[in-house]
Amino acid sequence: MPPVVSIDQFLRAIWGEGPGFAELTSIGKNGVKSYPFAYPVSLPGLISAVPNHNRDANVYMGVCLRREAWPRKTGRLDSKGKEVIEYRGTEDNALSSMLACWVEIDFTGMGHKSGKTIPEEQAKKALKDFPLKPSIILKSGGGIQIYWLNKEPVTGNDLWRLKAINKAVALYLGADTQSVDLARILRVPSTLNVKYTPPRTCEITYWHPEHTYTMDDFDFLPVGDPEKHQQASLTHFSAPAHAGGPPAPAAASVGASGPSNLPSTTRPTPNIDLTEDQIAKIGELFAEIWIEGQRHKMALCVAGLLVNRMVTFESARGIVIRASLSAGADTEKRLKDVKDTYESWHRGKNVIGATELADVISNEFPPISRKKAAENLEKIKKALPKPPGPGKGGGGGEDDDQGAEPNFEIVNPLIKFDSSPARWTIHLRMLDSERSLSATVETAVLMRFQSFLEAFYEQTNEILIVIKQSRWLGMLRGFPVEVRETPKEAKPEGAIETALDEFLDTAHDNPEEGMLRVFPGFDEESRFFKFQAFDNFLKNQGQRIERRVVFHHLKALGYVQKPRRFGPKVSKVWVLKLLDGTAPPNGNGHGNGHPVTGSPGPAAPPSAAPPAPAAQPSVTDIFGEPTEDLPREPGEDRDE
DSSP: OOOOOOHHHHHHHHHTTOOEEEEEEEEETTEEEEEEEEETTTHHHHHHHHHHHTTSEEEEEESSEESSOSSEEEEEEOTTSOEEEEOSOOGGGEEEEEEEEEEEEEETTSOOOSSOEEOHHHHHHHHHHSSSOOSEEEEOSSEEEEEEEEEEEEETTHHHHHHHHHHHHHHHHTOOTTSOSTTOEEEOTTOEETTSSSOEEOEEEEEOTTOEEOGGGGTTSOOOOHHHHHHHHOGGGSOOOOSSSSOOOOOOOOOSSOOOSOOOOSSOOOOBOOOHHHHHHHHHHHHTTOOTTSHHHHHHHHHHHHHHTTBOHHHHHHHHHHHHHHHTOOHHHHHHHHHHHHHHHHTTOOOOOHHHHHHHHHHTSOHHHHHHHHHHHHHHHHHSOOOOOTTTSOOOSTTSSSBSOOSEEEEEEEEEEOOSSOEEEEEEEETTTOOEEEEEEEHHHHTSHHHHHHHHHHHHOOOOOOBOHHHHHHHHTTOEEEEEOOOGGGSHHHHHHHHHHHHHTTOEESOOGGGGGTOOEEOSSEEEEOHHHHHHHHHHTTOOOOHHHHHHHHHHTTOEEEEEEETTEEEEEEEEEOSSSOOOTTSOTTTTBOTTTOSBOOOOOOSSOOOOOOSSOEEEETTSOBOOOOOOOTTOOOOO
16 A cells, blocks of 8 residues: 655655745646745645646646745846746746755656656666665656655755756666756646546655655765756746646747846957858758757757857857757747857856767767767867967857966965865965965865865955866966875864854854754753754855765764754754753853863964974875975966
8 A cells, every 4th residue: 555645744845844935836728827835834725726726737846945936027128128027936946955856757658748768667676776765756647756855955056966966866767857957846646647538646655754865875976067057957047847748938038139238257259250151051050950859958058169169149149040940949948048158158157068069969869860960060160160269268168278368376385184085275376466365175176166266265255267177277287285284173073163163152042943044042951953054154154064074073072963843843953962951141051162071162273374384295296296396485486
């Protein structure tokens, strides 16, 4: 017998405690209608509305809570000068989810008109072999929807990591890779799938909400770059896809003019106008491979390829119009993709292009079309102007040789602290002001320029010009590295303890549940806090420490996770029992000392440079190769 699970239980497991806006969508003969419900206060109203909509339509729920209700003004104008209004949840409106992952598998032979399907036995075997047990499985009528619950709500930029994990798990299981977006709507349990005659019941067949994970638990998979998912989707300009139903409403129109009201950047405006013959030739080559189901991604890649070649917006627009019209596609939406790509490029962001298009052809195109598509792509690249050299373009995209010229240079040796994971201090001299600035980051941040750029800004308020990843690695390669003993405050556990002391100083006496989203609390016997609040505190301090490291050290300090009642609600919090049974007003049970022992807390990080190296420090380059280069002082000339 399947488990008996109410809609209320299911939705609370998926959405957590909120607050936010829940999306209920009906898709049937009257079209697509989406309704926002304030969650959790209006959850009873949402549940009571389900059977009313399910009489002759399929009923879905947004997997993520939404930030704002709709109709929602976007601040964008269509071709007639009217403001674009969104009538459904979109990816940029995603607020939070209690899921570490979800996938949808459609079974072969169930009458699916489009999308990827696999035999039911193959799906069951793949799921059985998957290392992480699901939390929930829903039988949807023509397949299954699988959920893995997260230990804590997923919010902010972690949502894009969630999307990347969804894609990786879908590829592993042979599931539908189009059902991984943050705007995704999936079926509500206990409803009828009215696509079939007679209708089929959607029911939960596996219910184990105690199986909870962190996103780090999925690290064994080749998870893609979350920022690439964020940039490549751009679905906040169109209505979200849904699971099995009619097309979403059309997006806003795009005027003939190029991107407007762009911020000033160091990148020059693309200035290469193609001839009518070039536009026609390239447009027809693209039209031959404008495959249905890949047109959105193709438009983004094509626009990225063109802007990195410094082709003007008007020429790019002409190419996409010709390709889309020839293929009978939705030209209006594809022009929106072009405009969004050019705007992102002008704002200094990297954009996807030829490399990603080649990946789409290799991995997503039907096998029979791949050879032709690859040949056409090579013809297109040859027909376009050559990519600009160093300092001429400035996209930092994959079609630039070097990207923009940096506004900085590395000085002094790199300082590597022997913590685990390793932390690095890197000194930069800003070329426009001759100032020397430094930042301390972990290896994963240092080795990826976009991550380093963000961390450097958090610590110095200085913006670095975006350069190509390969150029950044070239600057690091061969640069001398000094290995030093890590002071406690520079180790992850020291940083956690220092931040925890500061965090606990903001504690509130017996706070309401809502206050725990930001502050810790205390009572006569214990101190407690929600992990998300402390995690946000760490991030605001510029600390990027893996959650599992934080979890481990909190346990080492004596904290345990427990459910605790706050008014009518029960929340899971981290709790530490006080040794003496009392707590001072600031909630720090032993003054400003260690939360367990009462000994003096870790010293604040020194404002001066890190401790001096030993008499004969280990000097290598960042890739571990010996170097004879001597340390340089800030501003010292280097040999070219």
